Amino acid sequence: MKMAKPSDEDIRLAMDIARIVEDLEQRYRPELVFGEDDQELWLDTESIDELQAVVEKIREIAARGSIFRVVLGMAVVTDPKNEVLDPNADTLELHPILLDALRDAKRYRHLRAVAPELLLAMLESQDSPSDEIAAALDCKLDELVDQKPA
Numbered sequence: 001m002k003m004a005k006p007s008d009e010d011i012r013l014a015m016d017i018a019r020i021v022e023d024l025e026q027r028y029r030p031e032l033v034f035g036e037d038d039q040e041l042w043l044d045t046e047s048i049d050e051l052q053a054v055v056e057k058i059r060e061i062a063a064r065g066s067i068f069r070v071v072l073g074m075a076v077v078t079d080p081k082n083e084v085l086d087p088n089a090d091t092l093e094l095h096p097i098l099l100d101a102l103r104d105a106k107r108y109r110h111l112r113a114v115a116p117e118l119l120l121a122m123l124e125s126q127d128s129p130s131d132e133i134a135a136a137l138d139c140k141l142d143e144l145v146d147q148k149p150a
Helices: 009-024 048-062 068-078 096-114 116-124 132-146
Strands: none
Touching: 009 048, 009 068, 096 116, 096 132
């Protein structure tokens, strides 16, 4: 699925709203609403004025961009069907398919740099290497690529 990428401002506003929500979860008076010099620690949930100030601040922040674009963007990135992130990892890590593609690209760039004539000969050849030969080639290329300074 394709969608619009969130802007830096979209991400900042999502972070600001998240900070307010985190404060509210702890029953604190949100610093982004009441300022860092505010002496009161706890939000008075009985005070219409305080609750209205929180709502107005969230509306003000939300008007700067699209929190939806941030949240939906993360949903798209984490969707296993899109194969962007590893669905088995607990952290944000590239999908194994992408890691394999990056490794193959490194192998190709190495071969192109050190033996372009060999690559051309391989492309002109009608023979396909066996799986064992291909695996051995990948292994040897990995050794060479890993030895080469970046």
